[in-house]
Amino acid sequence: MDSALIPEGAKRCSFPKFAIGIAVVGAVLLWGVFAMLLCWIKGLNQTNMNDYYGFALWIWADLAIIAIGGGAFFTGLLKYLFGIDELKNIINFAVIIGFICYSSALLILAIDIGQPLRGWFIFWHANVHSMLTEVAFCLSCYFAVLTIEFIPNILENPKLDKVPFFHNLSHNMHGVMAIFAATGAFLSFFHQGSLGGVAGVLYGRPFAFREGLLIWPWTFFLFTFSAAAYGPTFTILVTKITEAVTRKKLVKENVINLLAKISGWMITIYIIAKIIDTIYWAVSTAPEMGFTFMDFYSNNPVYGVSILFAEIVIGGIVPGLLLIFKQTRENPRLRLIAMILAVFGVCLNRWVMVLQVMAVPVMTFDQWAMYIPSWQEVATTILPVAYGIILIALCYRYLPVFPQEQELYAGNEQGAES
Amino acid sequence: MKVDRRCFLGLGLGVVAGAVVSPPGAKLTDDLAIWTQNWPWTPVPKDGKVTYEKTTCSLCKGNCGISVRKVGGRPVHISGQEGHPVSDGGACLHGISGLQYLYGLTRINAPLKRNGDTFEKISWKEAVSHVADRLNTMRENGDADKLACITGKERGSIPELFKRFMKVYGSPHYYSMSDMNTTWRTVAETMHGVNADMGFDFENATHILSFGSGLLEGWGSPVNNFRINAGRKDKGGKLVQVEPRLSNTAACADRWVPALPGSEADLALAVCSVIMKEELYDASYLASYNTGFSAFTRLVASTYTPEKMESRTGVSASDIKSLAREFAKADKPLAVAGKGRGENAGDLREFAAVHALNCLVGNINSKGGVWLNKALEYLKFPEEKMDADAEKGLEKEPEPSVASLVEKIAESDSSQIQALLLEEANICYTMHDVDRVKKALEKVPFKVSFSSFMDETAKAADIILPAHTFLERYEDLPSDPTMSIQVVGLSVPVQKPLKETLNPGDAVIRIAKAMKGVIAENFPWKKYEDCLESGTGKLWDALSDKGYAVVSDKAPAKSVNADLSFFSVNNGKVLEIAGDRAEYPFTLVPYDNMRITSSEVVSSPFAVKTVSDEEIKGKDSFAQMNPETARKLGVSQGDRVKINTPAGSATVRVQVFEGVMPGLIGMPRGLGHTVDNPYVARKGVNTNQLISASIDPNTGQDAAFGINAKISRV
Amino acid sequence: MSKQNTHGKTYKFGMVIDLDKCTGCGSCMVACMSENNVPFKEDETDKKDSIAWMRVYKLTNGKSFPETEICYLPRPCMQCGGKGDHGHSPCVSVCPAVATDYGHDTGVVSQIPVRCFGCRYCMAACPYHARYFNWWDPKWPGEMEKYLSPDVSPRMRGVVEKCSFCYHRYQAARDKAYYEHREEIHEDEYQTACTEACPAGAITFGDLHNPSHKVHQLVKPDPHHSGRPRNPKAFRLLERLETNPKVYYISEKEWVRKAGDNYLEGEWKKMNKKHG
Numbered sequence A: 001m002d003s004a005l006i007p008e009g010a011k012r013c014s015f016p017k018f019a020i021g022i023a024v025v026g027a028v029l030l031w032g033v034f035a036m037l038l039c040w041i042k043g044l045n046q047t048n049m050n051d052y053y054g055f056a057l058w059i060w061a062d063l064a065i066i067a068i069g070g071g072a073f074f075t076g077l078l079k080y081l082f083g084i085d086e087l088k089n090i091i092n093f094a095v096i097i098g099f100i101c102y103s104s105a106l107l108i109l110a111i112d113i114g115q116p117l118r119g120w121f122i123f124w125h126a127n128v129h130s131m132l133t134e135v136a137f138c139l140s141c142y143f144a145v146l147t148i149e150f151i152p153n154i155l156e157n158p159k160l161d162k163v164p165f166f167h168n169l170s171h172n173m174h175g176v177m178a179i180f181a182a183t184g185a186f187l188s189f190f191h192q193g194s195l196g197g198v199a200g201v202l203y204g205r206p207f208a209f210r211e212g213l214l215i216w217p218w219t220f221f222l223f224t225f226s227a228a229a230y231g232p233t234f235t236i237l238v239t240k241i242t243e244a245v246t247r248k249k250l251v252k253e254n255v256i257n258l259l260a261k262i263s264g265w266m267i268t269i270y271i272i273a274k275i276i277d278t279i280y281w282a283v284s285t286a287p288e289m290g291f292t293f294m295d296f297y298s299n300n301p302v303y304g305v306s307i308l309f310a311e312i313v314i315g316g317i318v319p320g321l322l323l324i325f326k327q328t329r330e331n332p333r334l335r336l337i338a339m340i341l342a343v344f345g346v347c348l349n350r351w352v353m354v355l356q357v358m359a360v361p362v363m364t365f366d367q368w369a370m371y372i373p374s375w376q377e378v379a380t381t382i383l384p385v386a387y388g389i390i391l392i393a394l395c396y397r398y399l400p401v402f403p404q405e406q407e408l409y410a411g412n413e414q415g416a417e418s
Numbered sequence B: 001m002k003v004d005r006r007c008f009l010g011l012g013l014g015v016v017a018g019a020v021v022s023p024p025g026a027k028l029t030d031d032l033a034i035w036t037q038n039w040p041w042t043p044v045p046k047d048g049k050v051t052y053e054k055t056t057c058s059l060c061k062g063n064c065g066i067s068v069r070k071v072g073g074r075p076v077h078i079s080g081q082e083g084h085p086v087s088d089g090g091a092c093l094h095g096i097s098g099l100q101y102l103y104g105l106t107r108i109n110a111p112l113k114r115n116g117d118t119f120e121k122i123s124w125k126e127a128v129s130h131v132a133d134r135l136n137t138m139r140e141n142g143d144a145d146k147l148a149c150i151t152g153k154e155r156g157s158i159p160e161l162f163k164r165f166m167k168v169y170g171s172p173h174y175y176s177m178s179d180m181n182t183t184w185r186t187v188a189e190t191m192h193g194v195n196a197d198m199g200f201d202f203e204n205a206t207h208i209l210s211f212g213s214g215l216l217e218g219w220g221s222p223v224n225n226f227r228i229n230a231g232r233k234d235k236g237g238k239l240v241q242v243e244p245r246l247s248n249t250a251a252c253a254d255r256w257v258p259a260l261p262g263s264e265a266d267l268a269l270a271v272c273s274v275i276m277k278e279e280l281y282d283a284s285y286l287a288s289y290n291t292g293f294s295a296f297t298r299l300v301a302s303t304y305t306p307e308k309m310e311s312r313t314g315v316s317a318s319d320i321k322s323l324a325r326e327f328a329k330a331d332k333p334l335a336v337a338g339k340g341r342g343e344n345a346g347d348l349r350e351f352a353a354v355h356a357l358n359c360l361v362g363n364i365n366s367k368g369g370v371w372l373n374k375a376l377e378y379l380k381f382p383e384e385k386m387d388a389d390a391e392k393g394l395e396k397e398p399e400p401s402v403a404s405l406v407e408k409i410a411e412s413d414s415s416q417i418q419a420l421l422l423e424e425a426n427i428c429y430t431m432h433d434v435d436r437v438k439k440a441l442e443k444v445p446f447k448v449s450f451s452s453f454m455d456e457t458a459k460a461a462d463i464i465l466p467a468h469t470f471l472e473r474y475e476d477l478p479s480d481p482t483m484s485i486q487v488v489g490l491s492v493p494v495q496k497p498l499k500e501t502l503n504p505g506d507a508v509i510r511i512a513k514a515m516k517g518v519i520a521e522n523f524p525w526k527k528y529e530d531c532l533e534s535g536t537g538k539l540w541d542a543l544s545d546k547g548y549a550v551v552s553d554k555a556p557a558k559s560v561n562a563d564l565s566f567f568s569v570n571n572g573k574v575l576e577i578a579g580d581r582a583e584y585p586f587t588l589v590p591y592d593n594m595r596i597t598s599s600e601v602v603s604s605p606f607a608v609k610t611v612s613d614e615e616i617k618g619k620d621s622f623a624q625m626n627p628e629t630a631r632k633l634g635v636s637q638g639d640r641v642k643i644n645t646p647a648g649s650a651t652v653r654v655q656v657f658e659g660v661m662p663g664l665i666g667m668p669r670g671l672g673h674t675v676d677n678p679y680v681a682r683k684g685v686n687t688n689q690l691i692s693a694s695i696d697p698n699t700g701q702d703a704a705f706g707i708n709a710k711i712s713r714v
Numbered sequence C: 001m002s003k004q005n006t007h008g009k010t011y012k013f014g015m016v017i018d019l020d021k022c023t024g025c026g027s028c029m030v031a032c033m034s035e036n037n038v039p040f041k042e043d044e045t046d047k048k049d050s051i052a053w054m055r056v057y058k059l060t061n062g063k064s065f066p067e068t069e070i071c072y073l074p075r076p077c078m079q080c081g082g083k084g085d086h087g088h089s090p091c092v093s094v095c096p097a098v099a100t101d102y103g104h105d106t107g108v109v110s111q112i113p114v115r116c117f118g119c120r121y122c123m124a125a126c127p128y129h130a131r132y133f134n135w136w137d138p139k140w141p142g143e144m145e146k147y148l149s150p151d152v153s154p155r156m157r158g159v160v161e162k163c164s165f166c167y168h169r170y171q172a173a174r175d176k177a178y179y180e181h182r183e184e185i186h187e188d189e190y191q192t193a194c195t196e197a198c199p200a201g202a203i204t205f206g207d208l209h210n211p212s213h214k215v216h217q218l219v220k221p222d223p224h225h226s227g228r229p230r231n232p233k234a235f236r237l238l239e240r241l242e243t244n245p246k247v248y249y250i251s252e253k254e255w256v257r258k259a260g261d262n263y264l265e266g267e268w269k270k271m272n273k274k275h276g
C-alpha cells in the first residue's frame, strides 16, 4: 500500500499492522494532547504544581529529555570533528532521537509557561544574565540545527529522492553537515550547560547553588559533561529497543561497543567530577550557608541519602565501570544493564536538581514540600514519548536510517513490527 | 519540478514558519500577546478623583475610627484614622475588609417575607405594615408581654429605639446580648455598690495581671488594646498572662502562667491570700474604704493558701507567691478578667476574685487602675408616654439574660413568646448549645430579623427588614465600656445604600408609626437621622464635626468603697461546666483568634484567607492538643478525631501544639458558619454546637467557658 | 538590572518589623490584599497556592509545655539587593524576560505582570517564598469588582506577583513632590499599606540611606556590608545567603533571632559572641 515510500530493499511489516501499532500509540498521544489542551485552555491549575513547586515534573522531563538527547550532539561531535567514521552508522538515528528530544522539550516549555502566547518575550525582552534566556536561545538554535541535520535523512526517502532538487539538496547538505554538527555541538554544549546553570545559580537555594568558573556554576559543566557521557547510552538503548521491536539487527556491534566504550569512560570521568563537586558542596558551599549535608537528606519522607547513592553509585559508577571493561561491555546483557542504569542515573540527577531543590526548606521555620503530579502532568509528560515512538516508527519505516541494516540482514527473515 | 502532495505539505509548513516571522505574522504574534495582557475577563478598575472619608467601624464593639479611600466616589480601601481617640490610625483586619461586607455575597437586597422554605421579596411598605399588623393584633389580644426583642449591642440610639419601642408596647422582654461587661457591671454593683461600667487604664498600668483576657485576641476594644500593648513594650510595662493555653496574648506577655481552666477564681484568691499574709496591700486605701475586709482575710488565709491551691490551680505555691509579690509591689498594678474576647458573660466569682486584687492594691479610680465610669447617658429622648396596656405588660418580670429567655422558650409548651425582633443578634450561631437555640426559635411563630446579611438567624426568620451596612448608615457608637476613657463615635454613610435597605432605626420608627395607640406618638421623628441629631443633643456638634466625641477621659473620684463580703457570703456558689469527668475526661475550651470573628458578624473572605492551615484545612477545622494528649489518644498531626460532649459531637483534625496544657482541647471560635457563602462558610465546626450553657448561680447568666469532652479516633 | 532613570534623588527603601510587638493579628496581610487587589478563592487553606504578598509565619521555640514560646513573623518581599547589594536579586537575576527588575533609585524589586510569561524561575530562586503564581483567573464574586483600586492592575492567570512595597504609593508621593518642586519625598509621604495598617505599630518603613528616618535609626545599616544591621537585636532573614534583604527584623528574644538563619551546631554562639 505504501511500498513506494519504503526504502528500497528494506523489509517492513504490512501497512495495516503498522497502522494498528501507530493507532495504539496514537491513542496515548491523543490523551497527552487532551491534557495539553486542558493546560492551555484552563490554565496551570490543571497541574499539582504550586508556589513551592513552580518547577516540577515537566521541567524534570525537559531536563532529562535534553540530557539523554545529548547523544545527538556528542555523536555528531565525535563523527564530524573527531573523525570517528564508524559512527556514521548510528548518526542518523542519534540525530532523530535528538530531534525528538529537543522538539519535545520545546513543546513541554510551551505548556509549562503560564502565558504561552507571550513565550517569545524571552527572546524579545531577553535578560542576558538569566540562565533560562541562554537555555531558550540555545534550545531554539540547536533545534533549528537538528532540523537541518535531520532534513537530508528525510530527503533520502525513496519518493522524495526522486525529485532532483531534493536529491541534490540532500547531497549538498551532507557535504556541509560538519559545519552544522560543529555549530550544534557548540550550541548544545551551552544549552546543556545553561540547563545545569538554571539550578546552580540559585544562590538562594543552598541545595542547588554551586560555585563555579566565571559566570558559570559547576553544574553548568557537570550538566554538559553528563549529557555527553550519558546521551549516547540512550541512543544505544533506543537502538537496542528498536532492534528488539523490529527483531532485526540494525547497527553493527563494533559501532555500539565503540560508542559504549567512549560513554563508559566519559561517565566514569563525569562521576568522579560529580563526586568531587558533591564533596566540595557538602563540606564547603553548604556549610557556609549554615547547612549540614544531612539537612538536605533528612526529615522528609522521600529524599534520603539513598537518593544520592542511587544517583552516584547505581546510576554512575556501576554503568561507568561496566562499560569501561571490555568483558562486561561486550557482554550484551551487562551492556544493556549498564545502559539502563546510566539512563536512570542521569534522569535521577535531573530529578534531584529540579524537584529536590524545590523540596528543601531554606528558612528555618519552613517545611519540606512534597508534590505528586496530577494526571494532566503525567499525560503531557508521556505525550513526547508517544510522539517519539511514532516519529521513530515513521522514520524507520520510510527513511534509510540505518545504513548497515541491509548489509546486516540481507536475505534474512522478514521483520515483524513496524 | 513536480509538486506532489508531500512536497506541498512541506512547502505549506515552510509557509507557516515564514508567516510567523513575516510582518503580518509578527503583528499577529504581537497582537496575541497584547490580547493576553488585556483579557476582557480580567477587570480594569475605573480611575477617578481620590477622596478620603472618615467614619467609625462597627463590625465589633471596638468602634475604631476609620478612613475610607474613594476613587471617583467608589470606596476602594479602608485604613485607620490618625489621631482617633480609640484606635489612633489602627484598624483590625476585619475593619480593613469592610468593603467585602459592603459588597457581601449574602447581603439581603430587599425586605423579605417567608413563604414556606423560601423567601419572597416584598416592598418596605408591605413589610412594615405586615409587622405592625401582627404586633397590633397581639397587643389587642392582651399579649403585649409575649413580644421579645434582642439587640446585639446594648448602647447607642438604635438599641435605645428598640428598647423604647418595647417599653411603650408593653413588653418587659427587651434584651441585649450579654458579654463580659454584663458581668463587670454586676461586679461594680456587688463590690462597690455603684451602677457603673468598669474601665481599665491599661495605658498607665505598669503591671497587668490578666486571667485569660485575650488582650491581643480582640478583648474589649481590640485595636485600642493592640496599641496599648505596643506602648507597654516601649515603656517596659509588664504583662502576666494566666491561661491554660499559649494564646497570642500569652506569647506577647512577659510571663505566662498556665493555670487549670476554671481555676482562675481560686488562683486569684490564693494570690490575695499571699498579699494579705505578707501585708502587701494598700493599707491606706483599705483603711478608709472597705467592707468585709477581716472576713475576707480570714477566708483566704484558711481556704485559699498557695499550698492548698496548688493542685486546684495547677500553679505551684512558689509561683503563686511570686505572682502576688510581683503584682502587689508593682508601681501601678492592674488585674483583669474576661476570658478570650470576653464575648460571653463571665463567672461572677472569678471576676470578683480578680477584682479583689485591684481592691487590695487600691487602684480603684486611679491612674493605671480600674475606673468605675458612670454609664454613658448622652442620649436624651422625650419622656415615654405610656398607656394602660403598656403599664400592664411591664409588670411582668424579664428574664436575666437571653440564655434564660431561650431556655424559657425551649421549656414551655405553649409559647411564652409569640413574636421576636432580632437586631444584630445572630443567636442561631453565637449562643451556646446552638442546636437547642434553633429548636427554641422554631416555637416562636413570628420572628423579625433586621440583619443586613442572610445569616443563620435571618434564615430562620419569618420576615426580614434588611439594614444598611455600617458603611451606608448613620449611627452613634459608644466605645467599649472596658476602655478607661469614654468616647462616642459616629458612623456616617460613605456609600449610598446599594440595596433596598433601611437604617434599623428608621425601620423601628416606621413600624412604630404604623402602630396604634401611644406607640406612634412616642416616635415623633420623621427619620432616624433627626432622632440621632436631637437625641445626641450637645454631643452632636462634636460628632458631626470630628466624627467622635470624648465624653470623659479622667479617672472618677477615688472615694469609692470596696466591699469584699461577696466571698464570705457566696463562697459556695461555684460555676460548673457540663459533663461528668469520668465519661468526659478532657476539657474542651474554645479559644479566640483575632483573625476569625465569632460574633454575629461572619468573617470576610480576606480574613478567612489569613487563617492558618493548622486551623482550617479544606472543610475541616482543628482541635489543638498537647503532644502528650495526642500520644495518649494515639493520634498525630492532621488525624481526624471525633469530639463528643454532652451538647453534641463533631469531627475535627488534630493539631499537635506544645503550647496547650495536657488534657486540654482548644478549638477556634467563629468557624462552621452555614450561610450561603462558599468563601467563608462550611469550614470547620461551630464550637457553640459542642458547648452547653452553664448558668452562673450568682447571676443567672450563661458563663460557660468550655465543656468536658471525650475524644475518639475515626 | 537595567539602569533606570537615575536623575533626581535616589533612595533605598526598607522595612523594619519589631517581632516583639507583632501580635500576629493579620491586619498587614489584609491591608495588603485590599490595597493591591489581591484575589481570593473559595479554599485558601492550601498555603502553597494561596496568594499572600504579606504572609505572617508562626514560629515556635520548639520547647515543650510550658516552656513553649511563639513568635509571629510577617514576610513581605525582602526586596533583595542581591550579592554585594548591586541589584542582582535572586529573582531579578534569573528572570529571562526582565519582568522583574531592580530599581536602583529606590531599591525596590518590581514585578511587571504584563511582561511576565509565567516561567516561574523567579519563584524557584526566591528562598523566602515571597512570589506567587496566578494558577487561576482571579475572580471577584458578586459585585466585589467594584472595590478594586485603579492604582494596581489586577493580574491575569499565568503570571507571577509579589509585594511591591506598595510602589504606586511611592509614585504618588514622587509626583506630589514633583508638583511641589521638591527634590525629595518626606518620610510620612510614602508609607506602605501594611505599615499603615499594623495596629501594634510593629512595622516601620522608610529610607535606609537617610539617617533621620526611623528605619535607619532602628537597625543602623552598615553601608560597608551591604546594609547589614549594626543593632545587635536586629537581623535579616537568611543573611548568610547574601541576598541582602531590605526587610529587617528586631527581637529581644535570642531564639527568634537565631531562627532568622541557618547555623551549624555551635556556630550561633561563636558568631554572636561579639554581641554578648
Ligand SMILES: Nc1nc2c(c(=O)[nH]1)N[C@H]1C(S)=C(S)[C@@H](COP(=O)(O)OP(=O)(O)OC[C@H]3O[C@@H](n4cnc5c(=O)[nH]c(N)nc54)[C@H](O)[C@@H]3O)O[C@H]1N2
Residues within 6 Å of the ligand: C005
Ligand atoms: N521621569 C520621567 N521621565 C521621562 C518620562 C517619564 O515618564 N517620566 N518619559 C520619557 C518620554 S516617553 C518622553 S517622550 C520624554 C519627553 O520629554 P520632553 O521631550 O522633554 O517632553 P515635554 O516635557 O513634554 O516637552 C518638552 C518641551 O517642549 C515645549 N514645547 C511644546 N510645544 C512646542 C513647540 O511647538 N515647539 C517647541 N520648540 N517647543 C515646544 C514644552 O513647553 C516643553 O518645555 O520624557 C522621557 N522622560
Ligand SMILES: Nc1nc2c(c(=O)[nH]1)N[C@H]1C(S)=C(S)[C@@H](COP(=O)(O)OP(=O)(O)OC[C@H]3O[C@@H](n4cnc5c(=O)[nH]c(N)nc54)[C@H](O)[C@@H]3O)O[C@H]1N2
Residues within 6 Å of the ligand: B037, C112, C114, C115
Ligand atoms: N498629559 C500627558 N499625557 C501624555 C504625555 C504627556 O506629556 N502629558 N506624554 C505622552 C507620551 S510622550 C508617552 S510616551 C505616553 C506614555 O504613556 P504610557 O505608555 O501609558 O506610559 P507608562 O506609564 O510609562 O507605561 C504604561 C504601563 O506599562 C507597563 N509596562 C512595563 N513594561 C511592559 C511590557 O513589557 N508590556 C506591557 N504591556 N506593559 C509594560 C508599566 O508598568 C506601566 O504600567 O504618554 C503620553 N501621554
Ligand code: SF4
Residues within 6 Å of the ligand: B057, B058, B059, B060, B061, B062, B063, B064, B087, B091, B092, B093, B094, B095, B096, B221, B222, B223
Ligand atoms: S477592632 Fe472592631 S471596630 Fe476596630 S476595626 Fe476591627 S472590627 Fe472594626
Ligand code: SF4
Residues within 6 Å of the ligand: A204, C076, C077, C078, C079, C080, C089, C090, C091, C092, C109, C125, C126, C127, C128, C129, C130, C131, C162, C243
Ligand atoms: S524576597 Fe524573593 S522575590 Fe523578593 S527580592 Fe528577594 S528573591 Fe526576589
Ligand code: SF4
Residues within 6 Å of the ligand: C094, C095, C096, C097, C098, C099, C100, C115, C116, C117, C118, C119, C120, C121, C122, C123, C159, C160
Ligand atoms: S515567572 Fe515571570 S517574573 Fe518570574 S522569571 Fe518568569 S517571566 Fe520572570
Ligand code: SF4
Residues within 6 Å of the ligand: C031, C032, C033, C035, C036, C053, C054, C076, C077, C162, C163, C164, C165, C166, C192, C193, C194, C195
Ligand atoms: S509593602 Fe505593600 S505590597 Fe508589600 S506587603 Fe506591605 S502592603 Fe503589601
Ligand code: SF4
Residues within 6 Å of the ligand: C021, C022, C023, C024, C025, C026, C027, C028, C029, C056, C072, C074, C197, C198, C199, C200, C201, C202, C203
Ligand atoms: S499587622 Fe502588625 S501586629 Fe498584626 S500581624 Fe501584621 S505586623 Fe503583626
